[in-house]
Amino acid sequence: MSRFVIATPLFLGLVLGAAGPVQAADSKQVFEFYCAQCHGMDGKGRGINVTKDFATDPRNLTDSTEMAKRTDNDIRNVIKEGGPSINKSALMPPWGATLSAAEVDGLVTYIRKLCDCKGN
Amino acid sequence: MRVLAVTVNLGAALLVMTSTPGYAAGGEAIFKKSCTSCHYTDGPAKEKTIADQLAKKGPELWYAGSKFKKEWLLAWLQDPQPIRPLKYNSLTENNPRNHPKLSAGDAAAMTDYLMGFTSPEVKAGVITPKETAQGKHTFVKKAPCGGCHEYPEKGVARGGKSGPSLVGASKRLNPDWIYAYLANINVFKPVRDMPDFGSVLNPEYLKKVSAYVATFE
Numbered sequence: 001m002s003r004f005v006i007a008t009p010l011f012l013g014l015v016l017g018a019a020g021p022v023q024a025a026d027s028k029q030v031f032e033f034y035c036a037q038c039h040g041m042d043g044k045g046r047g048i049n050v051t052k053d054f055a056t057d058p059r060n061l062t063d064s065t066e067m068a069k070r071t072d073n074d075i076r077n078v079i080k081e082g083g084p085s086i087n088k089s090a091l092m093p094p095w096g097a098t099l100s101a102a103e104v105d106g107l108v109t110y111i112r113k114l115c116d117c118k119g120n
Numbered sequence: 121m122r123v124l125a126v127t128v129n130l131g132a133a134l135l136v137m138t139s140t141p142g143y144a145a146g147g148e149a150i151f152k153k154s155c156t157s158c159h160y161t162d163g164p165a166k167e168k169t170i171a172d173q174l175a176k177k178g179p180e181l182w183y184a185g186s187k188f189k190k191e192w193l194l195a196w197l198q199d200p201q202p203i204r205p206l207k208y209n210s211l212t213e214n215n216p217r218n219h220p221k222l223s224a225g226d227a228a229a230m231t232d233y234l235m236g237f238t239s240p241e242v243k244a245g246v247i248t249p250k251e252t253a254q255g256k257h258t259f260v261k262k263a264p265c266g267g268c269h270e271y272p273e274k275g276v277a278r279g280g281k282s283g284p285s286l287v288g289a290s291k292r293l294n295p296d297w298i299y300a301y302l303a304n305i306n307v308f309k310p311v312r313d314m315p316d317f318g319s320v321l322n323p324e325y326l327k328k329v330s331a332y333v334a335t336f337e
Contacts, residue, residue, distance in 0.1 A: 033170045034313050037211055037268060037282035048211050049268055049280035082320075091267045097319035 027106035034095065035107070043114040056089040067115035074119065075108050147233025150226055158208075161237050165310050173311040174209050183308060185235040186242035187297045193234060196292075197227035203292075205270060205281040239300070241307050247295035247330045255332030258325050263317050265329070272336050283314065286336050295334035302326045 031043075038047040038054075043061035050058060061067060070078075074086065080096030083089045095104070112118065151161065160166070163182025167173045184193070200219035207213040222230060259265050266279035269286045277287045289298070301308050303318040303326050318326065 029170055032211075033174075037280075037313060041211070047282075048206065049282050051278075051280065053278045054267065054280065055264070089264075090262060091264050093263065093267075093315040093317075094320050095315055097316040 027103075027110040030099070030103050030107060031110050034099070038091070043111070054091065056091055058092070061111050061114045062116075064115045064117035067111070068117040068119065071119035072108050072112070075111060076104055079104050079107055146226075146229035147231070150222075150230055151233055154220065161234070163237070163239075165308065167309075167311040170311060176209065178208050180309070181234055182237050183239040183242070183297075185238040186300070187294060188234070189292060189294060190231060190235050192292045194227055194231040197222045197230055198224060202285075204284045211282060239308070241304055242294070242297050242300040244296055247299045247327060247334060249290060249295050249334035250331040251335050252328050252332065254325070255328035255330075258321070258329040259332050262325065263321060263329070265333070268314065286333055289333050289336040291337075293334065295330060298333055299327055299330035302330060 032041060035043075036047055038049050038058045039045055039061055040047045040050075040058075045058040045060040047058060059066070078086050078088070078092065079099070080094060082094035083092030085094075099107070151159075158176070158178030159181045161181050161184070163180070165180065165182075167176070198221060200221060202215040202217050202219075204215055207215055259271070265271070265286070268280040268283040270277045270279045270281070271285075272278075272287045277285065279286075302321075303323060305312070305314070305316050305318055321329075
């Protein structure tokens, strides 16, 4: 019995410990696959698509001052509905039909790490 | 008895006809020998995760016969010029411009082989290439395709780099495939870095923008 009581938290700890980094890596992969083409691998808004023909500046996601003005829900919505949903450029397309809710939530968490900020 | 023999023979003949591939055997042999490290023709789409897509070295070809124009494919295989500004699946490396060239004979066999891979999702005769104000507006403003794709403007390639170039789309792409792809992208490419516009734009917008892209020189 006592061995079981000790072993269970140990097992849970291993599982939870393993789940954290895996989820973080997944969100990084999602960001780099979908978002980095415009926002850049580092999130600073200078992705490969940002040429002289790109009609706007993609958000610098590491700008903590600007990003702190957005709530998590704002970020979630603009990912899903696109720029026009907040009167921003349609060059930010709607990803709601492409990404799962969990992937969008993961991106919000990842973007908060990039800006090292919280939404007001 | 005679009726039975005729029926059996007819059945056998039909079986042979339906099991005969609609492409030249030479093309299949070349494909299996030289192309399978980067491409696959046995659809439907296999990719389920981002990792699956990233593992690919080149585009899937299981709907090539619905996607490409035959004359373009025949010429391109003999003189392959980059379609993507960047290396496949890369956002940092330029296209290495190293697609193998085929001889005229091999290109003809390969073209016949690849044109045999069609998708029932692509309905013929839906899209006629045409520039309309609505098509251009959708391309430029509503769902700005040029953010990720090169497009021609007065003979100059402009626009983004991450997607395949749309310069020369009128020669390369079947207009009906452009529409089918936009309308039902998950069938063709379930994992890709392009949004599903078929879920957010109505079919009329998709048809007009497909017709517009199909005019690109």
